[in-house]
Amino acid sequence: GDSVTQMEGPVTLSEEAFLTINCTYTATGYPSLFWYVQYPGEGLQLLLKATKADDKGSNKGFEATYRKETTSFHLEKGSVQVSDSAVYFCALSEVWEETSGSRLTFGEGTQLTVNP
């Protein structure tokens, strides 16, 4: 079955440091890939997505590139801020056919803390 593996956390960085959170996946088809973020006390928010190989998703300074050859979707940001402190989830959904709904399969989540 489908699965998503994220780097183990928690991750603690100083403000303006470079961030990488690794994500690899296993899927039987050609999934879409997502990063969701959960700020303290809030629900999940979509951060970025990529729907096919070599696509790059980007938002709020975060980027991730869909790498089919390495089955990876690593999240990066060049300079983190204190306000980026949150839990980050990598997720995939299979695209069986356009008219089918598709469950999200999530990684374990990575807690990021950014210190001033």
Added chain:
Amino acid sequence: GAGVSQSPSNKVTEKGKDVELRCDPISGHTALYWYRQSLGQGLEFLIYFQGNSAPDKSGLPSDRFSAERTGGSVSTLTIQRTQQEDSAVYLCASSSRPGGNQPQHFGDGTRLSIL
């Protein structure tokens, strides 16, 4: 409203009682999903609705769990004879149309605590 709305935000109940959790999706979104977030299991899919029908209910953990959706809008997740292992945050999400590449928009969740 502008986003997915869930109620109640918190629910504390005694073991053995029934509970109902409500989800009001984004207006016009035809696809609706329920997930569960717990410490030991992470984020797990429960059920998917397209309109009022549920093509995929394979994630429901037992027959104590059921869900319905009426009018293609509001959905209710019901847990009968609650157990302590049901304690978790229950999340609802909706997307504008079905399809695996459609992003899902999440509500803030219902935190369920079983005493």
